[in-house]
Amino acid sequence: MSTHVLPTFDEVTSRYEPVIGLETHVELGTQTKMFCGCPTVFGADPNTQVCPVCLGLPGSLPVANRAAIEATIRIGLALNCSIATWCRFARKNYFYPDMPKNFQISQYDEPLCTDGYLDVEVDGELVRIGIERVHLEEDTGKSLHVGGATGRIHGATESLVDYNRAGIPLVEIVTKPVPGLGARAPEVAKAYVAELRDVIRALGVSDVRMEQGSMRCDVNTSLNKPGEEWGTRTETKNVNSLRSVERSVRSEMLRQAAVLDAGGTITQETRHFHEDTGDTTSGRSKETATDYRYFPEPDLVPLAPEPAWVEQLKAALPELPRAHRARLKAEWSLSDLDMQSILNAGAVELIERTVAAGASPEAARKWWLGELSRKANADGVELESVGATPAQVAQLQSLVESGKLTDKLARQVLEGVLAGEGDPEQIMAARGLEVVSDTGALTAAIDEAIAANPAVADKIRAGNHAAAGVIIGAVMKTTKGQADAKTVRELVLARLS
Numbered sequence: 246m247s248t249h250v251l252p253t254f255d256e257v258t259s260r261y262e263p264v265i266g267l268e269t270h271v272e273l274g275t276q277t278k279m280f281c282g283c284p285t286v287f288g289a290d291p292n293t294q295v296c297p298v299c300l301g302l303p304g305s306l307p308v309a310n311r312a313a314i315e316a317t318i319r320i321g322l323a324l325n326c327s328i329a330t331w332c333r334f335a336r337k338n339y340f341y342p343d344m345p346k347n348f349q350i351s352q353y354d355e356p357l358c359t360d361g362y363l364d365v366e367v368d369g370e371l372v373r374i375g376i377e378r379v380h381l382e383e384d385t386g387k388s389l390h391v392g393g394a395t396g397r398i399h400g401a402t403e404s405l406v407d408y409n410r411a412g413i414p415l416v417e418i419v420t421k422p423v424p425g426l427g428a429r430a431p432e433v434a435k436a437y438v439a440e441l442r443d444v445i446r447a448l449g450v451s452d453v454r455m456e457q458g459s460m461r462c463d464v465n466t467s468l469n470k471p472g473e474e475w476g477t478r479t480e481t482k483n484v485n486s487l488r489s490v491e492r493s494v495r496s497e498m499l500r501q502a503a504v505l506d507a508g509g510t511i512t513q514e515t516r517h518f519h520e521d522t523g524d525t526t527s528g529r530s531k532e533t534a535t536d537y538r539y540f541p542e543p544d545l546v547p548l549a550p551e552p553a554w555v556e557q558l559k560a561a562l563p564e565l566p567r568a569h570r571a572r573l574k575a576e577w578s579l580s581d582l583d584m585q586s587i588l589n590a591g592a593v594e595l596i597e598r599t600v601a602a603g604a605s606p607e608a609a610r611k612w613w614l615g616e617l618s619r620k621a622n623a624d625g626v627e628l629e630s631v632g633a634t635p636a637q638v639a640q641l642q643s644l645v646e647s648g649k650l651t652d653k654l655a656r657q658v659l660e661g662v663l664a665g666e667g668d669p670e671q672i673m674a675a676r677g678l679e680v681v682s683d684t685g686a687l688t689a690a691i692d693e694a695i696a697a698n699p700a701v702a703d704k705i706r707a708g709n710h711a712a713a714g715v716i717i718g719a720v721m722k723t724t725k726g727q728a729d730a731k732t733v734r735e736l737v738l739a740r741l742s
């Protein structure tokens with residue numbers, strides 16, 4: 246354990262330059278596994294989606310999944326990579342209880358996609374992140390350690406293995422080292438992972454759910470003094486939320502600076518990130534490539550994607566997130582600042598879906614960035630988990646526009662939606678929140694208010710329209726705030742003119 250005093254982040258970035266690199270694993274959403282026909286449904290009973298191939302039984306032979314290869318090429322194309330015209334799978338040899346073959350079929354020196362980039366927007370500025378490679382491999386099974394406090398193997402009394410995940414196609418996307426970011430390194434790391442997630446989601450090849458592990462990130466961080474060689478890097482494994490990506494870079498920068506300040510050296514190792522404390526702790530010393538005894542997989546034929554097929558896939562790529570956002574910004578007539586606040590709130594897709602459900606972009610933006618963002622912040626949840634759907638927001642807005650709800654009543658209905666009471670129309674009916682638009686009822690309330698305030702009524706008759714507030718207030722009170730104040734005002738003035 247390090248007992249060094251942590252410097253502040255500003256002190257770190259005034260003395261050191263960080264270099265970061267990210268390795269992201271994405272589970273593809275194919276129907277079947279990478280090298281066999283087993284299904285890939287999430288959450289099935291343990292060891293029910295297995296066969297001799299993914300259990301590594303002697304004599305079984307793998308066959309590559311075309312859909313997975315296609316998905317990987319599309320990811321490579323979306324990341325501006327070159328696609329290999331010929332490449333091979335390789336065996337990565339190591340023992341792991343959840344990997345029954347004792348090797349993983351991966352790609353080593355012949356990845357499917359190489360040398361691309363992803364442009365990432367950070368505070369309105371574009372940062373280009375180089376992509377070293379995108380390759381295809383198979384996932385391992387899952388070990389479950391029972392009896393310990395942490396779920397880790399230390400302290401466990403027994404371990405169980407589930408091979409359902411063994412052999413699910415996994416794409417690994419590796420960035421080139423990114424120097425020169427200074428204090429922005431944590432933020433850029435997070436923005437990169439967010440953008441990568443959005444690109445992959447747009448391609449429709451994975452559900453990219455970080456919290457379910459279908460997208461996970463290893464974050465490499467090193468520090469060096471300005472003008473000196475890059476420092477020794479550490480690799481923080483399996484970081485599984487955007488916020489944690491940012492925090493893990495930051496905490497590793499602070500930790501390494503403290504070690505270096507005290508004259509120590511950084512050990513090349515993997516580290517674990519702890520959500521609760523935001524710290525990393527030492528894992529195992531990092532293997533080098535030679536430890537894995539890579540060699541070309543002899544049971545599989547080489548991959549040689551037809552250039553014409555690759556061209557076809559390239560031409561059919563969907564609109565990617567950055568272009569998509571630029572189009573929405575124009576369609577919604579937003580300023581840079583407006584668009585930025587929508588992005589920061591994570592509201593782009595929610596607003597888009599609310600508009601698709603019939604609301605105007607302005608109204609959709611008002612709800613999601615107003616009441617709903619406040620509620621999400623107060624509850625400490627993401628906006629998409631706040632408890633209202635785009636369809637409900639669109640319905641609420643249409644009730645306002647048709648005059649059935651005032652803004653004030655609409656906010657009460659929204660409270661009902663967030664409390665899980667149903668759709669806006671149901672809540673309006675159940676809570677009796679509809680605007681009183683029955684002219685008979687309104688006229689009676691107005692007559693009553695005028696009779697109770699004869700002096701005020703005389704002033705209005707004499708042309709003092711500002712005095713109408715007293716009568717309107719009385720009517721609103723009688724109708725429990727459910728009359729439209731503007732309508733009441735018009736009716737009062739018409740009556741007393």
Ligand SMILES: [Zn+2]
Binds near residue numbers: 412
């Ligand atoms: Zn199988």
